[in-house]
Amino acid sequence: MASDLIDSLRAVVGDVHVVDDPQVLAGHLTDWMGKWHGHADAMARPADTAEVAAVMRLCAQAGVAVTAQGGNTGLVGGSVPLGGILLSTSRLTDLEPVDTVGATVGVGAGVTIDELDRHARAAGLSFGIDLASRESATAGGVVATNAGGVRFIRHGGTRAQVMGIEAVLANGSVLRRWSALAKDNVGYDLPGLLCGSEGTLAVITRVLFRLTGLPGPTVVTVAAINRVGAAVDLVAAIRDAGLTVEAAEMMTAAGVDLVTGYGMRSPVATPADFYTLIEVSGPGDLESAVTGVLERAPEVVDAVMEPGPASALWQIRESHTESIARSTTTAVVKLDVSVPLSELDATIADLVALTGHAGGRCRPILFGHVGDGNIHVNLLDVDPADAESLTDSVFEVIHTHRGSISAEHGIGRAKARWLHLGRTEVDIETMRAIKSALDPQWRLNPGVLFGE
Ligand code: FAD
Numbered sequence: 001m002a003s004d005l006i007d008s009l010r011a012v013v014g015d016v017h018v019v020d021d022p023q024v025l026a027g028h029l030t031d032w033m034g035k036w037h038g039h040a041d042a043m044a045r046p047a048d049t050a051e052v053a054a055v056m057r058l059c060a061q062a063g064v065a066v067t068a069q070g071g072n073t074g075l076v077g078g079s080v081p082l083g084g085i086l087l088s089t090s091r092l093t094d095l096e097p098v099d100t101v102g103a104t105v106g107v108g109a110g111v112t113i114d115e116l117d118r119h120a121r122a123a124g125l126s127f128g129i130d131l132a133s134r135e136s137a138t139a140g141g142v143v144a145t146n147a148g149g150v151r152f153i154r155h156g157g158t159r160a161q162v163m164g165i166e167a168v169l170a171n172g173s174v175l176r177r178w179s180a181l182a183k184d185n186v187g188y189d190l191p192g193l194l195c196g197s198e199g200t201l202a203v204i205t206r207v208l209f210r211l212t213g214l215p216g217p218t219v220v221t222v223a224a225i226n227r228v229g230a231a232v233d234l235v236a237a238i239r240d241a242g243l244t245v246e247a248a249e250m251m252t253a254a255g256v257d258l259v260t261g262y263g264m265r266s267p268v269a270t271p272a273d274f275y276t277l278i279e280v281s282g283p284g285d286l287e288s289a290v291t292g293v294l295e296r297a298p299e300v301v302d303a304v305m306e307p308g309p310a311s312a313l314w315q316i317r318e319s320h321t322e323s324i325a326r327s328t329t330t331a332v333v334k335l336d337v338s339v340p341l342s343e344l345d346a347t348i349a350d351l352v353a354l355t356g357h358a359g360g361r362c363r364p365i366l367f368g369h370v371g372d373g374n375i376h377v378n379l380l381d382v383d384p385a386d387a388e389s390l391t392d393s394v395f396e397v398i399h400t401h402r403g404s405i406s407a408e409h410g411i412g413r414a415k416a417r418w419l420h421l422g423r424t425e426v427d428i429e430t431m432r433a434i435k436s437a438l439d440p441q442w443r444l445n446p447g448v449l450f451g452e
Pocket residue numbers: 032067068069070071072073074075078079080089109130131132133136137138139140141142143144145146147148149150198199200202203204205321322408409412445448
């Protein structure tokens with residue numbers, strides 16, 4: 001790369017905010033799992049949208065690739081650059097005052113989900129997206145991946161929370177759709193298009209989010225069950241009792257064994273094949289109402305209940321990702337699939353059979369957002385030579401059960417080879433046409449979504 005470009009970037013964002021020291025860069029060139037590695041000539045840390053636009057214009061003139069990076073917690077390798085300039089959003093951290101009447105807030109792309117939610121809570125509202133990575137994952141990152149998380153069942157995914165976006169296109173133009181109107185039906189939904197675009201269409205600099213009310217008191221139950229479908233039935237019974245399901249998660253005996261090995265407590269005394277964690281809100285005596293539902297549930301083997309936030313119970317579920325990363329002896333094969341709720345039991349049975357038949361080629365840990373039909377299939381200790389064929393087999397099972405190869409993590413680099421399993425030829429051609437229109441030189445996040 002011409003050192004001229006680095007000098008020009010320094011003139012725009014300041015010397016200290018263009019990093020080309022290999023040791024400092026290194027931490028940004030590997031993903032959270034330590035699985036994906038990349039390279040970049042330098043990292044630029046612009047302070048605001050105008051600086052992002054100037055960086056993008058310089059890279060356009062030089063014909064250089066740009067990869068946006070937020071908290072680098074993505075699980076499909078999309079935040080790791082394959083050359084060119086890494087654009088960090090770490091300085092885009094402005095928090096506008098909350099509009100408590102319209103229940104919206106504008107934030108910089110680099111604000112973390114935890115900061116955003118705390119800001120909303122201070123104004124009596126909350127953010128509808130919550131993930132275990134909340135302390136690092138950013139506003140721009142959740143929009144770019146259209147993240148789901150543990151409150152999807154209640155509020156929907158990130159796309160449902162986005163009212164407006166400010167983003168810089170590949171040529172440096174600033175696209176600003178910033179309307180806090182509940183109804184505004186003029187033309188294409190460009191903010192919606194950027195949700196899930198994984199840094200391939202534009203660099204998001206600011207987001208106008210919808211906020212939600214606080215749920216009021218909650219209770220959290222963990223129920224031991226021997227069939228995943230029993231969790232789906234329990235969710236239905238809780239709703240039938242006039243209560244609101246705030247989250248509905250799933251764990252297996254193997255996953256709970258793993259996390260207890262890392263200091264988490266066992267959720268219940270009676271062991272079972274599966275455990276479901278359900279958070280409930282509602283009027284009246286919540287604990288009695290949920291106890292009544294649990295007592296009438298024919299397949300609940302054992303259960304505990306605690307008033308929210310019940311952090312220790314949540315930790316059992318949320319520590320899965322980190323425990324898996326610590327325990328696998330080779331790069332984890334991390335698949336994130338969804339199936340219709342009616343197919344959950346059959347899908348899990350097929351996955352258990354498949355990974356069992358893999359004959360010691362992997363150690364499977366399944367968990368996920370059961371209320372959304374979203375199963376996180378983690379295969380540990382896989383010989384790297386087997387990773388692709390095991391992935392093929394899992395996706396075959398998912399295809400049989402009319403599911404998706406990516407429920408919430410996106411495609412990134414990890415799943416690009418399997419894109420054709422998730423979308424038709426015409427669909428992919430349409431996506432490529434959109435990519436070419438917005439990024440004619442295909443310089444934004446090369447390798448992501450469509451492959452290298
Ligand atoms: P990064 O990892 O930095 O980037 C992710 C992608 O977005 C990349 O393609 C990058 O180029 C692009 N990008 C980032 N910022 C911008 C921007 N400003 N403009 C354009 N493109 C951008 N995900 C879920 O969906 N649900 C979960 O429940 C969940 N739980 C997690 C738990 C743990 C412990 C971990 C480690 C991850 C989890 N994730 C989950 C995955 C991850 O946290 C999300 O994908 C998150 O949205 C990524 O945000 P980030 O800021 O870290 O983005």
